[in-house]
């Protein structure tokens with residue numbers, strides 16, 4: 001060392017040696033997260049249970065549905081870019097952006113309680129808890145809860161309770177997980193009903209909005225439907241009757257369904273494909289503004305996938321452990337029975353509700369069929385995220401001509417979606433070069449790049465839709481039934497208008 005710095009090299013080396021010795025002499029122990037999960041029955045009357053992260057409509061319906069059970073559930077507002085920035089400020093580096101959005105959204109809400117509503121930090125910690133789904137996924141999903149607690153601690157809410165139910169366990173939560181939260185079968189059945197109704201109303205919204213004559217009329221009708229369903233939950237009245245009322249509301253919307261539009265199937269990582277806001281740069285509304293019709297990814301898909309995975313796991317364990325040689329396995333039989341009952345109860349509700357809403361052409365995802373489609377390309381034991389579903393959806397769309405464009409949207413660096421599925425999709429595309437497929441990542445920033453890539457793929461989708469329409473014989477007289485949303489014929493074309501024309505030509 002030279003110059004003006006007064007640097008004693010020998011002294012520094014001996015200091016490092018002594019630090020290292022001190023470190024080695026210390027007993028190194030495993031770091032353990034201190035988790036506050038205490039939520040007792042006497043705390044229940046004054047505790048508000050926060051949750052969120054589904055579509056806007058579903059969050060609202062779920063909160064009223066659970067309030068009808070006497071629970072104080074409140075949904076957080078839709079996560080926006082500000083929430084994302086808060087999540088980044090307090091979160092670990094290199095997390096997936098659903099964590100940044102959802103963690104930041106919770107912190108933003110708590111900060112508002114403190115800074116705008118004047119609650120003290122202690123009051124917030126004592127009187128609020130947050131419930132989310134967790135699980136030991138093979139991707140970063142397994143770390144979400146720790147991430148919530150870390151960010152909350154750094155944001156000044158140390159000890160704030162984050163509780164979870166495991167998304168793949170359903171009603172089979174452990175006693176400790178249940179605490180005063182009442183994760184009972186009734187809770188899950190009510191939750192599922194609200195989720196399914198939310199899904200079906202959302203699907204109808206995406207089906208009708210591109211063809212509305214008066215701008216905003218579909219959203220207005222959906223708002224009324226939300227109110228009708230919410231009242232049915234609160235007053236414990238028939239949900240089926242409420243949905244028939246919704247059908248009447250939706251029937252009043254004036255539509256022009258003869259406009260040919262490209263149909264875009266949205267798939268990808270669960271949250272990125274589902275959310276309706278900055279989390280995916282408002283992908284659905286952006287596509288609609290560019291003249292497309294979206295086929296969204298409902299939460300029903302995730303529920304059906306969880307049931308399929310649970311059944312498949314049982315079968316794999318049965319084979320691996322050669323259980324048939326060990327006699328009757330009663331516990332596996334019981335699990336199979338419960339999965340069977342859960343699946344058919346879910347299907348029955350979807351069928352009943354979609355019929356009441358006039359959504360006749362909705363096909364409940366057939367997990368066996370999708371698994372068969374994917375297995376040629378996808379290692380089926382590989383789990384996490386949407387597992388084989390992204391590959392299966394693309395193959396289904398190609399083989400059954402479902403859409404003019406398939407967009408797979410995922411957070412930047414998503415392990416199951418970017419690293420596994422997208423790798424496999426390139427093989428699928430090499431076998432089906434005619435497919436119009438776009439895989440696009442979201443990072444929270446970079447919207448311009450995202451939109452430009454979507455627009456380029458959409459350009460091709462528009463051309464495909466035009467060619468398809470031109471190849472059809474359009475009758476001179478269009479019957480009025482065409483513009484009734486309950487008229488939903490099946491056809492060979494992908495575009496909605498083209499299918500309608502097929503049905504009358």
Ligand code: SF4
Pocket residue numbers: 096097098139140141269270384385386411413414415416417
């Ligand atoms: S699926 Fe992807 S985005 Fe979701 S938690 Fe896993 S790695 Fe993150």
